[in-house]
Amino acid sequence: MRILVSGGAGFIGSHVVDAYVAAGHEVAVLDNLSTGREENVNRAAALHRVDLRDQPLVEKTVSTFRPEVVNHHAAQSEVPKSVADPAYDAQVNIVGGLNLLKACADHGVRKVIFSSTGGALYGEPDVVPADEDHPVRPLSPYGTSKLAFEQYLGTFRRTFGIDYTVLRYANIYGARQDFHAEEGRVIAIFASRMLEGKPVTIDGTGEQSRDMLHVGDVAMANLAALEQGSAGTFHVSTGIAVTVNDLFRKLALLTGYGLEPAHGPSRKGDVYRIALDNKRARQQLGWEPRVNLEEGLSLTVDYFREQVAQPRL
Numbered sequence: 001m002r003i004l005v006s007g008g009a010g011f012i013g014s015h016v017v018d019a020y021v022a023a024g025h026e027v028a029v030l031d032n033l034s035t036g037r038e039e040n041v042n043r044a045a046a047l048h049r050v051d052l053r054d055q056p057l058v059e060k061t062v063s064t065f066r067p068e069v070v071n072h073h074a075a076q077s078e079v080p081k082s083v084a085d086p087a088y089d090a091q092v093n094i095v096g097g098l099n100l101l102k103a104c105a106d107h108g109v110r111k112v113i114f115s116s117t118g119g120a121l122y123g124e125p126d127v128v129p130a131d132e133d134h135p136v137r138p139l140s141p142y143g144t145s146k147l148a149f150e151q152y153l154g155t156f157r158r159t160f161g162i163d164y165t166v167l168r169y170a171n172i173y174g175a176r177q178d179f180h181a182e183e184g185r186v187i188a189i190f191a192s193r194m195l196e197g198k199p200v201t202i203d204g205t206g207e208q209s210r211d212m213l214h215v216g217d218v219a220m221a222n223l224a225a226l227e228q229g230s231a232g233t234f235h236v237s238t239g240i241a242v243t244v245n246d247l248f249r250k251l252a253l254l255t256g257y258g259l260e261p262a263h264g265p266s267r268k269g270d271v272y273r274i275a276l277d278n279k280r281a282r283q284q285l286g287w288e289p290r291v292n293l294e295e296g297l298s299l300t301v302d303y304f305r306e307q308v309a310q311p312r313l
């Protein structure tokens with residue numbers, strides 16, 4: 001199958017590209033390399049260095065490659081950035097996304113698979129784990145832009161007959177996650193700082209919890225969505241809430257880190273406790289997480305150990 005992966009040079013998108021290539025598909029990547037990296041892109045996939053906001057170039061990429069499926073991972077993906085500059089977030093995630101979707105409608109794309117968020121849609125959930133029917137009430141412009149694009153997918157299916165699958169991700173971690181990220185990516189930050197023997201600061205008490213899923217499992221969900229999950233919305237998650245303090249302890253063990261953590265102020269607008277029910281994905285996508293937390297953390301520490309040994313230029 002011919003598949004265009006937007007954001008295929010980024011953390012998650014590049015693993016999805018690898019899984020598609022390994023399954024024998026013909027893959028091309030659309031990415032402006034704003035946070036993605038050329039060396040993340042699988043050699044078997046052609047890289048089109050295109051910004052989603054550049055409508056004529058997006059159109060040209062789709063009309064030339066003529067994909068059967070478009071897997072849409074390119075995004076402004078940082079919650080704090082969306083708070084600081086909501087218009088930029090909307091330009092990339094809504095207007096840029098629509099440039100791609102319109103090109104799909106104009107050039108016979110059968111299906112769009114969209115990487116949405118579970119963590120930024122529900123606010124503080126009424127029940128944990130929350131399922132996909134939990135009321136949505138995003139706390140950040142990022143959550144709102146992701147939700148808006150989900151709605152557009154429904155509209156384009158009804159009006160132009162393009163199929164879609166929405167995958168609402170939990171907190172994803174693993175190799176290639178931005179090593180220098182300042183915000184959010186708790187495992188990448190803890191692991192890299194511990195390996196360098198640097199102090200680690202936990203926001204607030206550390207008793208806040210998240211649903212942490214390994215990126216290898218996310219790639220498998222994107223593989224399943226090629227043929228399953230028509231017009232559906234699915235949590236891609238573990239269903240388990242793990243505290244930041246737990247993550248600190250497990251990573252300290254794996255890295256041999258002996259320092260005590262510092263505690264900073266809790267982050268404004270942060271959800272306290274969340275996990276996402278994945279029953280629907282198990283039943284309808286035939287997908288389930290296979291990498292448990294211990295295994296996933298160990299794989300991730302191995303990756304960051306190599307990065308620390310060979311720092312990027």
Ligand SMILES: NC(=O)c1ccc[n+]([C@@H]2O[C@H](COP(=O)([O-])OP(=O)(O)OC[C@H]3O[C@@H](n4cnc5c(N)ncnc54)[C@H](O)[C@@H]3O)[C@@H](O)[C@H]2O)c1
Pocket residue numbers: 006007008009010011012013030031032033034035036037050051052053072073074075076077092096115116117118168169170171172173
């Ligand atoms: N990391 C997570 O835990 C998580 C959770 C929920 C949803 N998501 C979603 O998954 C997707 C991938 O996230 P990620 O963590 O891999 O982030 P990432 O920043 O590594 O990947 C985003 C990719 O999109 C590209 N991009 C950004 N703006 C672009 C533009 N204007 N035009 C073309 N390309 C552009 C970047 O260069 C990058 O390669 C995003 O849509 C994100 O919202 C991620």
